[in-house]
Amino acid sequence: MGSAGSVDRGPIRTLVLGCMGAGKTSFIRQMVKNHTKSICLRRELYLYCVQLNLLNIYRELKNVIEALEIPISEDQKQRFTQLDEYRHREVFPPKIIEAMKELFESGLYELCRLRQRILPLPQNYHFLFQRGDDFMNPEYVPSELEIMMSYSQTCGLNRENVTCQGYKFELLEMPGHHLWRAKWADYFDDPNLVVFVIDLSELCDPAFYNKGYLENKTVTVFESLVNNPVLAKVYWLLLFNKADTFNDHSAGFDFRKLANHLDTADSARSFYRSQFTTKISKTRCFPHIVSLVNFKESQSVMMEMFKKIGKMHRERPNLM
């Protein structure tokens, strides 16, 4: 059995890295699900998190309405101000629930969507916004998908030990915030594998272009990892994530901003992908396009990948 060799060599020490919000925790959750059949132990604890996501969507919605110059009533302004000033602690008080319900029923969100197909709102806003009613119920237990679709920034080190395809993995996620990225290398303890998660949907974000804050960011972060001597012998699993968001946001997007010859979303994605894959040797690089919120797809990609990587680790642990 595959596990016999991996036990001899010890677990596959795996760093899970990537920029903020790229999908590192989503990857870890998929690995935990593969091992334990569920993404976490107590889903009820995540109600606070999905509520906070909802609150942030409403807060940003106010800015979108302003930018689109959609007129709103004094009462609606007051509701937005209530949401802005509220500090979320345990569960939503009645006044906040009322404010959200009134704004939900106002049709303002639909009006924004009519004016602009993709709105500059937090990740997965449409999915989460539609479920607002459930999230306001203090007894509600979020589903696994709702937890996967919501965002909560990782603070500190996130460690999980899992078994996949008979191979043991010691996973270590470090936060993608730039203050944390400066410290990543302090925690590289003779790793065997780096899972580098890339948010493909950034390609459809205006901040990626013309000196925006995303321009070259992920590639630069990746380059500095590849040049780190401690990582000279590791395997690289490159996960080009959020394929679903990319497909949605790329419709009608002009990728010639990225390079003149790019006239389709597919060509833009391949071009971007090659900026990473050409920086490491083919024998150590496993690139994949995924949607880490999609359980079925992610589970099958992981099983296929880790069978290969586990076998290589067992047979050639010190791959050059």
Ligand SMILES: Nc1nc2c(ncn2[C@@H]2O[C@H](COP(=O)(O)OP(=O)(O)OP(=O)(O)O)[C@@H](O)[C@H]2O)c(=O)[nH]1
């Ligand atoms: N639609 C969609 N959303 C995704 C996908 N993968 C991750 N997300 C969302 O992206 C956001 C960030 O995901 P995380 O896994 O928390 O990102 P992270 O890299 O751990 O972020 P930090 O811990 O802050 O560095 C969450 O809202 C996820 O739901 C995907 O494939 N599709």
Ligand SMILES: [Mg+2]
């Ligand atoms: Mg995280």
